[in-house]
Structure formats: C-alpha cells, structure tokens
Amino acid sequence: MSKNLVIVESPAKAKTIEKFLGKDYQVMSSFGHIRDLAEKGIGIDFDNNYQPEYVVSTDKKKTVAELKKATKDAEIVWLASDEDREGEAIAWHLYEELKLKKENTRRIVFHEITKDAILNAIEHPRDIDIHLVDAQQARRVLDRIVGFELSPVLWRKVRPSLSAGRVQSVAVRLIVEREREINQFLADASYKVSALFNSVDVNGKAIELKAELSQRFATKAEAMVFLESCKNAQFSVDNIITKPTKKSPAPPFTTSTLQQEAARKLGFSVAQTMQVAQRLYESGNITYMRTDSVNLSGLALGTSKAEIISMAGEKYVHTRQFNTKTKGAQEAHEAIRPSYMNAHTVEGSSQEKRLYELIWKRTIASQMADAELEKTSIYIRISGNKQQFIASGEVIVFDGFLKVYMESTDDETDAENESLLPAMKNGEKLFSEEIVAQERFSQKPPRYGEASLVRKLEELGIGRPSTYAPTISTIQNRSYVEKGDRTAEKRNYNVLKLKAGKITDKIKEENTGAEKSKLFPTDIGMVVNDFLTEYFPTILNYNFTADVEKEFDLIADGEIKWTIAIDKFYKKFHPIVEDTMKNSERQVGERILGTDPTSGRQLSVKLGKYGPLAQIGTAEEEEKPLFASLRKEQSIESISMEEALELFKLPRQAGEFEGSIMTVAIGRFGPYIRHDGAFYSLPKTDDPMEVSTERAIEIIEEKRETEKNRIIKTLGENGEIQVLNGRFGPYFTCNKINYKIFPKGTDPVTLTLERCQELIAAQPDAGAKKKPFGRKATAAKTETKSKAKAKPKTKPKAKKSK
DNA sequence: CAGTGAGCGAGCTTCCGCTTGACTT
Numbered sequence: 001m002s003k004n005l006v007i008v009e010s011p012a013k014a015k016t017i018e019k020f021l022g023k024d025y026q027v028m029s030s031f032g033h034i035r036d037l038a039e040k041g042i043g044i045d046f047d048n049n050y051q052p053e054y055v056v057s058t059d060k061k062k063t064v065a066e067l068k069k070a071t072k073d074a075e076i077v078w079l080a081s082d083e084d085r086e087g088e089a090i091a092w093h094l095y096e097e098l099k100l101k102k103e104n105t106r107r108i109v110f111h112e113i114t115k116d117a118i119l120n121a122i123e124h125p126r127d128i129d130i131h132l133v134d135a136q137q138a139r140r141v142l143d144r145i146v147g148f149e150l151s152p153v154l155w156r157k158v159r160p161s162l163s164a165g166r167v168q169s170v171a172v173r174l175i176v177e178r179e180r181e182i183n184q185f186l187a188d189a190s191y192k193v194s195a196l197f198n199s200v201d202v203n204g205k206a207i208e209l210k211a212e213l214s215q216r217f218a219t220k221a222e223a224m225v226f227l228e229s230c231k232n233a234q235f236s237v238d239n240i241i242t243k244p245t246k247k248s249p250a251p252p253f254t255t256s257t258l259q260q261e262a263a264r265k266l267g268f269s270v271a272q273t274m275q276v277a278q279r280l281y282e283s284g285n286i287t288y289m290r291t292d293s294v295n296l297s298g299l300a301l302g303t304s305k306a307e308i309i310s311m312a313g314e315k316y317v318h319t320r321q322f323n324t325k326t327k328g329a330q331e332a333h334e335a336i337r338p339s340y341m342n343a344h345t346v347e348g349s350s351q352e353k354r355l356y357e358l359i360w361k362r363t364i365a366s367q368m369a370d371a372e373l374e375k376t377s378i379y380i381r382i383s384g385n386k387q388q389f390i391a392s393g394e395v396i397v398f399d400g401f402l403k404v405y406m407e408s409t410d411d412e413t414d415a416e417n418e419s420l421l422p423a424m425k426n427g428e429k430l431f432s433e434e435i436v437a438q439e440r441f442s443q444k445p446p447r448y449g450e451a452s453l454v455r456k457l458e459e460l461g462i463g464r465p466s467t468y469a470p471t472i473s474t475i476q477n478r479s480y481v482e483k484g485d486r487t488a489e490k491r492n493y494n495v496l497k498l499k500a501g502k503i504t505d506k507i508k509e510e511n512t513g514a515e516k517s518k519l520f521p522t523d524i525g526m527v528v529n530d531f532l533t534e535y536f537p538t539i540l541n542y543n544f545t546a547d548v549e550k551e552f553d554l555i556a557d558g559e560i561k562w563t564i565a566i567d568k569f570y571k572k573f574h575p576i577v578e579d580t581m582k583n584s585e586r587q588v589g590e591r592i593l594g595t596d597p598t599s600g601r602q603l604s605v606k607l608g609k610y611g612p613l614a615q616i617g618t619a620e621e622e623e624k625p626l627f628a629s630l631r632k633e634q635s636i637e638s639i640s641m642e643e644a645l646e647l648f649k650l651p652r653q654a655g656e657f658e659g660s661i662m663t664v665a666i667g668r669f670g671p672y673i674r675h676d677g678a679f680y681s682l683p684k685t686d687d688p689m690e691v692s693t694e695r696a697i698e699i700i701e702e703k704r705e706t707e708k709n710r711i712i713k714t715l716g717e718n719g720e721i722q723v724l725n726g727r728f729g730p731y732f733t734c735n736k737i738n739y740k741i742f743p744k745g746t747d748p749v750t751l752t753l754e755r756c757q758e759l760i761a762a763q764p765d766a767g768a769k770k771k772p773f774g775r776k777a778t779a780a781k782t783e784t785k786s787k788a789k790a791k792p793k794t795k796p797k798a799k800k801s802k
Numbered sequence: 803c804a805g806t807g808a809g810c811g812a813g814c815t816t817c818c819g820c821t822t823g824a825c826t827t
Contacts, residue, residue, distance in 0.1 A: 009821060032821025059823085086820055140818075147817020154816085161815045168817085278822085290820090466819055474817095608807045615807080627807055651805085667804030679804055 002026035005074035007067065007094060009081050012282050013113060017080075020115040028070055030081065034060045035093050037140065042148050044141055050563050050570075052141060056097065068098050076104050078122070083109035084330035085556070089136035092128050102127075112297035112334050113287070135555040138562040142166070142548060145570060146539060149577045150532070157580075158528055158587045158607075163478055166545060167463045167471055169532055172480045173540055174448065174456055176521045176529045181445050183638060188442040190216040191223035191496075195389055197235060197380070197430040201422040209422065209430065211380055211389035216440075220494060223437040227498045229385055235430040238381035238388065245394075247371040249401040251294040251322035252335035252363050255465035256458045258289070261362070263451035264408040266354055269517075270450045270469045276355045277336070284339055285346045286359055290465040291333040292458075294322040296363070300334070303341040304367040312403060318369040327461035328549050337363040361405040368401035376421050380430060393421035410452060432498070439494040447518035450483070462545045480525035488514035523612045523636045527589035535580045538573075593641040601625075603644055605636045612636050614644040631666070655693030662696045664688045675700055715753045723748050723756075732756055739763050 004025045008014050011029040018027040035056045037043030045051040056064050071077050077100055079091040091107055094100070106125035110117040143166055150164035193213035201207050217223040253261070258277065262268040268276070277289035296304070301319050308317050324331060338360050346356045374397050380389035396402065448456065454468045463471055475481045488511035495506045521529070533540045541547075548569075555562045590606040593614075601617040608627070612635070617625035628647035630639065651665035651674075660676040671682035673696050680703045682688060686695065712730060715721040723732040723741075730748035731738050739759055741748060 011822075030821080031823095033819070034821095036819090037817095060821095082820085090820065136819090143818045145817085149816095151816035155814095163816045165817045282822090464819060466821080471818090606807095610806065613807065625807085629806090663805095665804080669804060672804060674804080681804090 002073070003075045004078060005070050005076070006078040006080050009087070009090060010288070012284070013288070016113055016284070017118060020118050026070065026074070028067060029063075030067065030090060030094060031060065031063055033057070033086070033090055033093065034064055034067075035097060037144050043144060046570075050141060050566050052137060054093070064097060067094070071098050071100065074104075076106060078125070079105065079107045079128070080109070080121070082332035083111065084332040085132055085136045085139065085552070087332055088129055088132040089140075092130070092133040095128060111293075111295070111332070112299070114297060114299050117297070129556075131558040132556045134562040135552040138555055138565055139548075139552055141562075141566055142569060145566075145573070149574065150536065150539070153535075153577060153580055154528060154531075157584055158531065159524065162524075162528060163474070164528070164532060164539075166539065166548075167457070167467065168474050168478075168480075169529070169540055170460070170462055170542060170544070171453060171457060171471055172475050172521065172525050173529050173533065173542075174453065175475075175481050175519050176526050178445060178448060179521050179526075180637075182447065185444045187444070189439050189493075190218055190442075191220065191437045191494075192216050192440045193223065193226065193435065193437045195435040196433040197389075198433055199237075199424065199428055199430040202425050203423075207422040207424075208433070209378070209391050209424075211378070211391035214388050214390055217437065220439070220496070223496055224503070226385075226387070227435060227437060227496055227503050230382065230432065230435050230498055231501055231503075233385060234383040235389070235432060236381050236383075237378060237424050237426050237428045237430070239379040240376065240424065240426065241379070242374055242376045244397070245373045245375050247373065247400075247402070249365040249368060249370075249405070250362065250407045252296055252337055252366045253359060254292050254294060254324075254326070254335060255290050255468060256292070256326075256454050258336055258359070259454050259468065260451040261358060261408060262355060263449060264410070265358060266351075268351075268355070270454060270472055272351075273355065274469045276349075276351045279348070280346070280352055280356055280359075283346070283348065285343070285348075285352075285356055286339060287335070287337050288333045289336055291331075291336060292324065292326055292329040292465055293331040293333055294324050294335045295331065296321065296337060296366075297334055300337055300341065300363070301367065304364060307341045308364060308368055312368075316368050316400065316403065318400075319367055322366070326458055327546060335363075362407075365401040365405035368404070369398070371396060371400035371402045372398040378421060378424060391421060393419055395420050410446065434497060434499040436498075437496040441491070441493070441512070444513065447515055447520065449518050453519060460542055460545065461549060462542075475525075479522055480528060481519050481521055483517055484520050485517065486513060486515045488512060523589060523607055523630075526635075526637060527587050527607055530589070531584075531587045535584060536576065589636050591636055593639070593644055596645065603641060605630065605639055605644060607636065614639070614647050616648065629666075650688060652689070654691050654696040657693070657697050657700065662693070662700075664691055664696070673699060712748050713751070715751070715756060721753065721756050723751055732759075734760060 002023070002025055004021075006014075006017065006021070006025055006027045007030055008017060008027065009030055009032055011031065014027040014029040018025065021027065035054045038053045038055045043053045043055075045053060077098075079094055081087040081090040081094075087109075095105060107128050108121040108125050110121040147163070147165040150169075151162065154162040154164055193216070195211050195213070197209045197211065199207055199209060213226075217226060250257070255274075259270045259273050262273040263270070274289065277286065280286045281289050301321070305317050305319055336359060338356070341360075341364065344357070344360060345353055348356070374395045376393050376395070378391040380391065382388065446452075450472050453472065454463075457463045457468065457471070476483065490509055491512045492507050492509055495508050497504050497506070529540075538544060551560070551565045554560045555565060588606040588608075590604055592602060592604045594603055595601065596603045596616045599616060601621070601623075603614070603616055604618075605612065605614050607613075610629070612630040614628045614630060615625050617623060619625060626648060628650075630636070630647065634643065651663045654662045654664050654673065656662070657675060663674045664682070665672060665674065666688060669681070671686070671688040673680040673682060673691070675696075680700050682691065682699065686699075691699075710725050712723040712725060715723070721732055721734045723730065730741055732741065732748075732751070733739070734756070739756075740763065741751070741759065
C-alpha cells in the first residue's frame with residue numbers, strides 16, 4: 001500500500017517513527033535477528049571454508065512472512081536497523097532472506113529517535129557495509145565454535161548438559177578466583193587512634209572537637225607507647241587549612257550503570273531492572289534500555305536545561321556531553337533517559353515509578369552544575385610528639401547537582417561524612433576528654449553481586465548490554481554459581497582508652513563479613529573452571545574477548561577476510577579440543593583430607609554423580625568405601641577434616657517404634673526420620689544428632705495426625721475426586737491434577753460432585769504446570785530442561801512447525 | 803519429594819546477540 005517500507009529492530013521504535021514519517025511510509029519491525037546458525041549440529045560447513053548455515057528462527061517465521069509480503073508492495077525498502085555490527089548484520093540478513101533488490105533498497109541509520117534525525121537519515125542513505133557484516137559473521141561463528149566444541153568436552157569429562165562459552169566461562173572464572181582470594185585472605189590488624197577534645201572557638205564559646213591521628217600503629221605495644229606519651233602532653237591548634245573542592249555529576253545511565261544503581265539504591269536484581277525498564281520503554285516513558293552509550297540527544301540536552309531552569313534556576317545549569325570510556329562500546333543508541341524531561345514521575349507500578357525516578361534524577365543531575373564544597377582540616381600539635389591529630393570537616397557551599405541526585409558506592413564504609421567544624425584560631429589550647437586506640441582490620445575483597453559482576457565484565461569488554469542479564473541467569477542455571485547470603489561472624493578487637501590520666505585495656509566484640517545476595521561458586525563451578533583454565537587458557541584469558549575484538553575490527557575495516565581469521569583460530573583451537581577429549585582424565589575435583597582416625601583409611605572429598613561427597617577408603621581396597629554427602633553450605637575446597645568426619649555420624653538409629661527401627665538422616669530436603677518405609681521431616685528446632693526415641697515418636701505421631709486431617713471428603717463413584725487440606729488452603733484433586741476452589745471463602749465441606757465438575761471445566765489449564773515454562777522469562781527454558789530428566793520424553797522446544 | 807556414589811547403555815545436552823512474548827504456584 002505505502003510506497004515506502006521502513007524496517008527497524010524494535011516494535012516500540014517502529015511505532016514512534018511511523019508518527020514522524022507520515023502516510024507514505026509503513027514502518028515494521030524485525031524483532032531483532034531474523035535468522036541464525038542452524039541449531040541442529042554446529043551449523044558451520046568446515047569443508048567449505050566455514051560457510052555458515054543460516055536458518056530462519058522458528059519464532060521469526062511469521063515475522064519474515066509478513067515482511068516479505070510487505071516488501072512486495074513497497075517501491076523502496078529502507079533497512080533502518082542499528083548502526084553497529086549486529087545491526088548491520090540484521091540489515092544484511094533481511095536483504096538476503098527477503099530477496100531484496102539493490103536498486104530499491106536503502107540502508108539508513110540514526111542514533112536518536114527524533115524527527116530531525118530520521119528525516120536526515122532518509123536523505124543520506126548508503127549501502128550495506130559488507131565488511132561490518134563479515135565482522136559479525138566472524139563473531140557469530142567463533143562463538144558457536146567455542147561453545148559447541150567446549151561444551152561436549154565437559155559432558156564427557158565432568159557431567160552432561162554443562163556448558164562453556166567465551167562469555168559465561170570467564171564470568172564464572174571471575175567468581176571462582178574472587179572466592180579463592182577471600183579464602184586466602186589474612187586480615188591485617190592495626191590501631192587507629194581517635195580523640196575527643198574540649199576547647200573554645202574564636203568567640204570563646206565552649207566546643208567539642210573529634211580528631212583522628214595521622215598515622216595508624218601496627219602493634220598494640222606501639223599504640224600503648226603513644227597513649228602513654230599523651231598522658232602529660234599539651235594539645236594546641238597548629239594550623240587550619242581550608243580548601244575548596246568540587247564534585248561533578250555522574251554521566252547518564254547505560255545498561256550496566258543502571259543495573260548497578262538499581263541494585264544499590266532499589267535492591268533490584270539485574271533481570272528485574274531490565275524487565276521494569278522494558279515496560280517503561282514500551283509505555284514510551286524512557287529511551288531504549290540496552291545501550292552502552294552515555295550520549296544525550298540535542299533535544300534531551302535542551303529540555304533538561306529548560307527543566308533545570310524552571311526547577312532551580314539558571315545557575316544550576318551546566319550542559320555537558322559525556323564521553324563513553326567503555327572498551328568495545330558500539331554506541332548505537334542514546335543513553336537511557338526519560339523521553340520527556342518535564343515528566344518527574346510516571347503512571348505505573350511502584351517498581352516502574354521508582355526506576356523511572358532514578359533515571360530522571362540521574363539524567364537531570366548530569367546536566368547540572370558541579371557541587372562546590374569547602375574542606376577544612378584542623379591540625380593539632382601534640383607536645384613532645386611529631387604525630388598530629390587532624391579534625392576534618394566538609395561544608396557544601398553550593399549544592400549544584402546534589403540537589404537532586406548522588407551516585408551510590410558499593411562499600412558503605414565512607415558513610416561517616418563529617419560536617420561543619422567550629423571556627424578556631426591558631427595556637428588555641430585543647431584538652432583531651434579521651435583518646436582511644438582501636439584495633440581495626442583490613443577488609444576481605446568483597447564477593448561479586450550480580451550488578452558488580454556486570455560492571456567487571458563491561459570493564460573487560462566482555463558481553464553486551466543485551467546479554468548481561470541472560471549471562472547472569474545462565475551461570476546460575478548451570479549451577480556454576482549460586483546467589484546467597486553469609487551471616488556475620490563474631491570477631492574480637494582490642495580497645496585502649498586513655499581517660500582522666502588512666503589507660504584501660506578492653507576486648508570488644510564486633511560482627512563482620514555479613515553479605516547479602518552475593519554470588520558464590522559451587523563445587524561444580526570450581527571443577528569446571530579449573531579444568532577449562534588448565535586445558536584452554538587462551539579462551540579463559542580475561543583478554544581473550546578484547547583480543548578477538550581487535551581481529552573483528554580489522555575485518556570490519558576490510559584489512560583481513562573473516563574466513564582467514566576464523567581459520568587461524570580454528571587450526572589452533574580444534575586440535576586442543578581433540579587432544580583434551582582423548583588424553584585428559586575425568587574431573588572430580590578430588591581433595592585428600594587425611595586419614596580417618598578410627599579406621600586408618602584415607603579420607604577424601606570429591607564430586608560424585610549426585611553432588612559433592614566425602615569418602616572413607618578408596619575403590620582399590622578390598623573393603624568398600626564409605627560415602628556421605630556434603631551439606632549444602634559445605635564445599636570441597638574449604639571443608640575441614642573434622643567437618644568431613646562429622647558427616648559420617650549420620651544416619652543414626654533413634655530406637656524402635658511399633659517393631660521397626662527409626663533412622664535419622666539428612667536428605668535433599670533437610671533432616672528426616674525414616675520409619676517403616678515412611679519419611680517424617682524434622683522441625684528446624686530439632687538437632688538430628690540429639691533426637692531421642694521419645695521425641696522421634698512424637699514427631700511421627702504429629703505427622704500422622706495432620707495426614708488424617710488432610711482429606712476433607714471424597715466425591716464421585718470411585719472416589720476419584722478428593723477434597724484436601726493443602727499448604728495454601730483447601731483444594732481438590734482429580735486424576736492427579738490439582739484444582740483451585742473458588743470463589744474464595746467457599747466452605748470445602750459444602751462442595752458437591754457437580755460443583756467440582758464445574759470448577760474443573762472452568763480451569764482447563766490446571767495441569768499446565770507440566771509444560772516447560774517457569775516463572776522467569778529466559779531462565780525458565782534452561783531451568784526446566786535440567787529437571788526434565790525426571791520426566792522422560794519432555795520436549796521443551798517446538799521445532800519445525802512447518 | 804528423602805537409601806545412591808555404578809553396571810551393558812539409547813539419545814539428549816551446548817554458544818552469543820538482536821528482539822519480545824504470555825507462562826502460575
């Protein structure tokens with residue numbers, strides 16, 4: 001119908017652009033890539049110079065058909081995908097797959113979605129940049145080769161269904177190495193000295209002043225000597241220095257910085273941030289949320305300025321354009337910013353509101369004036385001592401951008417911000433109220449959280465805005481890494497206090513090392529990592545991506561052919577894969593802890609078929625070895641001999657009941673009692689090592705009592721419908737499928753057979769939980785796949801719908 | 803839903819980057 005067909009990647013973008021272009025233009029979306037390497041097999045023809053085998057993805061068949069139809073009616077087709085490597089490839093795949101003709105196809109690009117930018121793009125079309133496309137093909141083929149050749153090595157040498165890849169394997173490596181740094185970390189103690197003084201200010205008014213000694217002491221003895229020397233010392237103001245300083249606002253958000261700030265300020269996971277941002281984008285409230293650029297459009301700069309003037313006044317304005325520092329950034333989009341700077345908030349869920357306000361503040365602040373501060377330091381002389389106490393304070397002279405926004409940091413330690421200091425004069429005498437030398441410890445390196453891992457990956461140039469969240473999900477779904485908490489440990493520290501001429505020496509207790517929602521490597525993660533780093537150090541190298549990116553740049557510049565670059569890589573890589581398959585051992589991560597004192601046999605830990613285990617004896621001995629599973633919190637790497645021996649104390653017998661023995665053990669779902677073929681969970685308050693015969697009987701009888709109350713009634717000729725009490729309230733079951741009872745508040749006793757049949761008819765999808773879809777969008781597929789082992793013949797993918 | 807640590811073994815699993823969709827306890 002329309003004379004012109006414009007194809008962009010995102011449907012939301014298509015909608016906006018259509019408004020700018022008017023009736024002669026129809027704008028459609030490709031929904032990202034339309035085709036990819038064949039999923040079956042490796043999809044690369046090695047005998048034919050690495051010829052890729054491209055297939056239209058099953059979920060894109062419909063899109064492609066619709067696009068094809070639309071091109072038939074169009075006089076000119078405008079390929080308007082993003083101006084980066086992937087975008088260029090999308091344009092080329094469209095050109096190929098839609099069988100477009102050169103004479104009526106135009107390639108256009110724009111970096112911001114404004115009318116001017118788009119009209120300008122239409123006036124300056126170009127051809128598809130085939131070198132840039134080739135760089136993308138090289139990237140794609142390399143990733144496929146690495147992923148599809150390494151993963152099978154893991155299946156053979158470690159465990160089936162595992163995976164490895166250029167991005168995910170390095171992400172896991174970062175976490176494994178950080179964990180080891182933490183395990184090997186030895187805290188360094190030193191003594192920090194602080195004092196509280198009495199004095200008078202310039203007006204003679206009594207004041208108190210807190211100050212800290214310029215130097216820390218390495219030992220208690222040195223701290224003691226210092227305090228002794230203070231007993232009879234005189235204190236006086238030696239010097240007062242006032243220095244103006246400045247703070248500048250942070251640049252507007254990219255995907256990675258948005259994920260970090262949303263994690264710190266709002267407690268969002270990276271997946272959650274992306275979901276909420278997607279909704280804001282679709283409702284037209286913010287610009288595109290997958291970007292590596294800190295650029296703002298001229299329009300955004302102008303409207304920000306107007307907004308700041310009306311809000312705070314002209315002197316708060318400082319229009320800035322930031323430069324992207326990120327390695328390998330492609331900058332196809334703007335920074336993440338509000339679509340309309342005058343909208344301080346939006347309609348929507350509370351999550352959407354909070355994330356939007358964060359984006360609004362960050363964007364506005366980036367266009368505001370620097371904050372001006374005044375930093376004052378009062379240096380205090382100690383008679384007979386060359387050390388000095390320093391009292392420092394900071395005053396905001398002009399708030400500037402701080403009026404709306406301050407970026408957070410990962411370590412909360414600098415939270416103690418000093419404020420205004422009293423005005424004093426040089427030479428003024430001070431009297432010490434108390435001087436305290438407190439033992440302080442150096443901090444362990446922090447574990448990565450999801451967002452800080454993303455920041456590290458970005459710093460290394462690994463991964464892209466569209467893959468940060470999925471990568472974090474993948475390494476958790478493969479069980480290489482787990483998100484978890486660590487409770488604080490108690491630690492003693494020494495406090496020496498000089499007060500009223502006397503020194504006291506006390507031990508105090510503090511909590512340390514508490515962590516929430518951090519990433520911990522699992523045993524399998526460590527074994528896989530160690531194996532890969534040993535046999536494939538090149539791929540696991542933190543610079544691998546940066547190195548191949550240089551190659552891709554050469555391809556994009558037309559300096560080398562992509563197939564030659566891939567050939568160079570493959571000729572080196574493939575033989576190592578073959579060699580490793582043939583010559584490496586099965587990887588179990590075995591660690592020998594020592595000798596079991598009771599049997600004298602070897603005590604070791606390793607990865608078994610069902611997870612990490614401890615073992616007494618070896619397979620070679622005549623007597624069979626004893627086995628015990630490690631607890632959830634324990635790891636092969638860090639378990640001690642004592643802890644391992646403790647594991648063999650279960651299962652234990654807790655006496656007899658009704659002629660059968662009761663056995664106490666710990667299973668996958670926690671501690672339980674087994675009796676006469678049935679299982680009874682142990683409440684959290686009971687220690688499995690301590691449970692007595694009487695207590696065990698009590699637990700069994702309690703469970704039987706609730707079982708009895710479980711069945712409310714049975715209906716139907718053969719009792720095929722059972723109304724039951726469940727964890728979430730009453731429900732009923734029919735042919736092993738559970739059904740809800742509604743309306744809410746229905747008394748389950750009143751249910752009739754007819755009513756149940758009505759309810760069954762009203763819930764046709766009640767059995768749908770067996771389908772391979774979970775709660776999380778991208779995580780779900782892989783998550784259910786691993787569980788699919790339990791159920792034979794579950795086909796998660798609907799292939800070949802043709 | 804909970805014992806295992808291996809046997810003869812079918813056939814399966816997997817990558818990274820673009821984009822959105824419509825699954826419930």
